[in-house]
Amino acid sequence: MGLKKGVEVKPASGKLGVLLPGMGAVATTFVAGVEAVKRGLARPIGSMCEMGTIRLGKRTDNNVPRLRDYVSLAALDDLRFAGWDIFPEDMYQAAVKAGVLERSLLDQLKAPLQAIRPMPAVFEQAWVKKLSGSNVKRGASKMELAEQLMADIARFQKESGCDRLVTVWCGSTEIYREPVEVHSSLARFEAGLRASDDNIAPSQVYAYAAVKLGVPFANGAPNLTTDVPAIQELARATSTPIAGKDFKTGQTLIKTVLAPMLKARLLGLDGWYSTNILGNRDGEVLDDPESFKTKEVSKLGALEHILQPDKYPDLYRDFHHVVRINYYPPRGDNKEGWDNIDIRGWLGYPMQIKVNFLCRDSILAAPIVLDLALFMDFAHRAGMSGIQEWLSFYFKSPMTKPGLYPEHDLFIQLMKLNNTLRYTRGDELITHLGAEYYD
Numbered sequence: 001m002g003l004k005k006g007v008e009v010k011p012a013s014g015k016l017g018v019l020l021p022g023m024g025a026v027a028t029t030f031v032a033g034v035e036a037v038k039r040g041l042a043r044p045i046g047s048m049c050e051m052g053t054i055r056l057g058k059r060t061d062n063n064v065p066r067l068r069d070y071v072s073l074a075a076l077d078d079l080r081f082a083g084w085d086i087f088p089e090d091m092y093q094a095a096v097k098a099g100v101l102e103r104s105l106l107d108q109l110k111a112p113l114q115a116i117r118p119m120p121a122v123f124e125q126a127w128v129k130k131l132s133g134s135n136v137k138r139g140a141s142k143m144e145l146a147e148q149l150m151a152d153i154a155r156f157q158k159e160s161g162c163d164r165l166v167t168v169w170c171g172s173t174e175i176y177r178e179p180v181e182v183h184s185s186l187a188r189f190e191a192g193l194r195a196s197d198d199n200i201a202p203s204q205v206y207a208y209a210a211v212k213l214g215v216p217f218a219n220g221a222p223n224l225t226t227d228v229p230a231i232q233e234l235a236r237a238t239s240t241p242i243a244g245k246d247f248k249t250g251q252t253l254i255k256t257v258l259a260p261m262l263k264a265r266l267l268g269l270d271g272w273y274s275t276n277i278l279g280n281r282d283g284e285v286l287d288d289p290e291s292f293k294t295k296e297v298s299k300l301g302a303l304e305h306i307l308q309p310d311k312y313p314d315l316y317r318d319f320h321h322v323v324r325i326n327y328y329p330p331r332g333d334n335k336e337g338w339d340n341i342d343i344r345g346w347l348g349y350p351m352q353i354k355v356n357f358l359c360r361d362s363i364l365a366a367p368i369v370l371d372l373a374l375f376m377d378f379a380h381r382a383g384m385s386g387i388q389e390w391l392s393f394y395f396k397s398p399m400t401k402p403g404l405y406p407e408h409d410l411f412i413q414l415m416k417l418n419n420t421l422r423y424t425r426g427d428e429l430i431t432h433l434g435a436e437y438y439d
C-alpha cells in the first residue's frame with residue numbers, strides 16, 4: 001500500500017474528475033447530492049470527508065480538527081463528473097427514473113445533471129443477465145474496448161481541464177465467476193484482452209483501462225474486478241491505488257457493529273438469518289441467481305472473520321448464516337432488511353435479537369462514493385498504491401493482500417482509517433491505552 005510516515009502529500013489543487021462506470025441509482029444520488037450540497041440545498045450527511053473530525057494527541061489536549069482541515073482533500077467545487085452506462089439517458093433523466101431523490105430537488109439541479117451524459121459502455125449481457133441497453137461500444141477485441149475507454153478518459157480530462165482523476169465503479173453486480181488462468185498475471189490478462197477471453201468481465205476491462213492510465217479504481221460492487229493478480233500487478237506497475245469491494249451500506253453495516261459486540265462479550269451464536277426486500281434496478285439484477293451469488297459471497301464473509309470460530313469453537317462453531325435478497329418492486333430504493341439473531345448467554349441460555357432496518361440504499365451509498373473518490377485521490381497524492389486496506393471501512397468485503405484475512409469490525413476499520421491519516425501527517429497514533437492520564 002506504500003504508506004509512509006509524515007510523507008509530503010501533493011496539495012489537492014486544481015480539479016478532480018470522478019469517473020463513474022454505471023450511472024444508476026447510486027451514481028446519480030451521489031452526483032445530485034454533491035450539486036445540492038454545493039448550492040447549500042442540503043447537508044452532506046454520512047460523509048466523513050465533509051463532516052468528520054479526527055482527534056489528535058491526548059484527550060485532554062482538546063485538539064479535534066475537522067478532517068478536511070487536517071488532510072488535503074479535493075473541494076466539492078473542484079469535482080467534475082463523467083461516466084458510462086448502457087442506457088443513454090443523462091443524469092437528470094436517470095435520477096428521475098431511479099426515484100431516490102425528490103423531483104423538486106432534482107429540478108433545481110437539472111442543468112448540471114443534464115450536462116452529464118453517459119459515454120457508451122463496455123458491456124456483455126452474459127455478465128448481467130437481467131439488463132440490456134443500446135449505449136454500448138463495439139470493438140474487434142476486448143483490448144480495443146479498453147483502448148476506447150482510455151480514449152474516453154483522456155478526452156474527458158482534456159475537455160474538463162481536470163488535473164487528477166479517480167474511478168468509482170457504480171455499475172451492476174456481475175455474475176459470479178472464480179478467477180482463472182487469464183487473471184493470474186498481467187501478461188496473460190493482456191493476451192486475454194487481445195483474444196477477447198470470455199473470462200474477462202466488462203468491469204475488468206474498465207479496471208484495466210483506468211489503472212493502466214494510473215487512475216485510482218474503487219469497486220462499489222461485489223464483482224471480483226480488481227481481486228485478481230493481473231490488475232493488482234498493473235496497479236503496482238503504474239503506482240495506482242485500488243480498493244474494494246461492495247459498498248458497506250445497510251445490513252452488513254449493522255452486522256459488522258453487532259457481531260463485534262457479541263464477540264467482545266463472549267456471547268454465543270446459533271444462527272443469523274438476514275433477509276431483505278428491495279425494488280430498484282439493483283434488486284432486479286440481484287434477482288438473477290448468478291448475480292446474487294456474487295453478492296452472497298461478498299455478504300457471507302463478515303461474520304466468519306469477526307467471530308473466528310476456530311478460536312472460539314464453543315461459541316461460534318457451526319452457526320447458521322443465511323442471507324436473502326428478494327426483489328419486490330413496490331419498495332423501489334427503500335430497502336427493508338430484517339435480521340433474526342439467535343444468541344446464547346450464561347450457562348447456554350438462548351436469547352434473540354431482532355433488527356428491522358428501513359433504509360434507503362442509495363442514500364447510504366452516496367456519501368461512501370464521495371469519501372472513496374476523495375480518499376483514493378488523497379492516497380494517490382500521498383504516494384500510496386496497490387490495495388488500500390485502510391479504506392476497508394467502506395466495504396462489505398474488503399480487499400487485502402492475498403493470505404491476509406480482512407478486518408470487518410467497523411470500529412477497527414475506523415481506527416485503521418484514522419491512524420492511516422495520522423501516520424501520513426507524522427502524528428502519533430492513538431492506541432486508547434490512556435495510561436498517561438494517571439502517571
Ligand SMILES: NC(=O)c1ccc[n+]([C@@H]2O[C@H](COP(=O)([O-])OP(=O)(O)OC[C@H]3O[C@@H](n4cnc5c(N)ncnc54)[C@H](O)[C@@H]3O)[C@@H](O)[C@H]2O)c1
Nearest residue numbers: 022024025026085121170171172173221247249281282361
Ligand atoms: N445502494 C447500495 O446500498 C449498494 C450497496 C453495496 C453495493 N451496491 C452496488 O452498487 C452498484 C450500483 O447500485 P445501484 O443501486 O446504483 O444499481 P443501478 O442498477 O441503479 O445502477 C447500476 C447501473 O450500472 C449500469 N451498468 C451495468 N453494467 C454496466 C457496464 N458494464 N458499464 C456501464 N454501466 C453498466 C446499469 O445500466 C445501471 O444503470 C450495484 O452493483 C450494487 O450491487 C449498492
